[in-house]
Amino acid sequence: MAITAPPKVSFKAQMLLAREDAIIQAVNRLLADKGFEAMTVDQVAADVGIAKASLYKHFPSKEDLAAAAMVSVMKRAQAFLDTLPAEAQAIDKLRAVVKWTMGLKLAGEMPSLPSQNSSLRTTLMGNQAYLGGLMDVSLRLGAWIEMAQASGDLNPKLPPIVVLYTLYARACDPVLEFLKMSDLYSNEDIIALVMSTCFDGLNARV
Amino acid sequence: MAITAPPKVSFKAQMLLAREDAIIQAVNRLLADKGFEAMTVDQVAADVGIAKASLYKHFPSKEDLAAAAMVSVMKRAQAFLDTLPAEAQAIDKLRAVVKWTMGLKLAGEMPSLPSQNSSLRTTLMGNQAYLGGLMDVSLRLGAWIEMAQASGDLNPKLPPIVVLYTLYARACDPVLEFLKMSDLYSNEDIIALVMSTCFDGLNARV
DNA sequence: GTCTATAGGAGGATAGAC
């Protein structure tokens, strides 16, 4: 391909991408709402407004549907990381990411996957787009974690991997759902409370 | 029943109870290993070593099987609470409970339920034994939480319900599994690390 | 690429003999 055609994106191709985007959004909603196993392909098709067989022309399996949704949120996360000012303190960037993640979950836009091994894990572990995104995000967060530890903001005794996992876990923290169900607090209150328990801990600070 | 027969427990009845206990243990293991939706009744039957139809003579549905397992762990939790010395500090009792819970999870004995609404939630919400146990545990933990806040151990600004949910959430914390999978730490190390992030938080303490 | 219709199979639950 020494000479390539101009990158013309035909109207048809745009429609295709738009449809795939609609599919991914529907999958994302359903995954956030019911989880992978309870989500059925029929529901996805009905939600998008196309026939189930048409879905399988776009994605070869239910697992690939979910994987596409995961790639999508990973891209959103990367885009969010890009918006954070480079000159900001590492700890502030980390806090912003966690807040953003919890906001996504409270808004019903954070897909929830089975934590146990399953067919989905296999598909996900073979998805380069997902793995690449996850790796990129982890490396950037990891660097900020070490910077925040060096500057005395984060506890330097905690292995960075533990901090990273603890931050990731806020994306599927049942405390968020329970507090939301209790109807005692607004979403902002819930985020503030969980931010406090996460970063400050449960113990009193002297 | 003014005059009751002596509480003789026949041999047959003991065998029955023993079998039901074996069923519950198998369910417990499978729930901890794969979760409710991925657990199949056939696996339970195979694990116990009886026919599936026999299972349904003991428990009317898959949901009731899981509910029985939940009642069982709730009873274990109540029994553990009973072992804590009454004169101990509230904060120490809370810490002991969380450690015990995480040990159970790392040992593969903590059943994991779908966090989303499902048929299981409905069954569980109609199970008086489960609800009663949950209420009892919550009240006892709630009292300790308020005591620990009053004595300056726990952050008094956190609503007790938030503390309670945060402690409960350690029973299904994915950080435990991830750290275990990473094979970097022993179970004791993992518990110590998560205890630290839970009670001390991620921030450095001055 | 979209549809209708259906194959194929997994899994929860039950019938009926013993």
Place this chain on the structure above:
DNA sequence: GTCTATCCTCCTATAGAC
């Protein structure tokens, strides 16, 4: 109460016309 054999529903995935 335990078994074998079976029912029946739901769901993933595909065939084949247009």
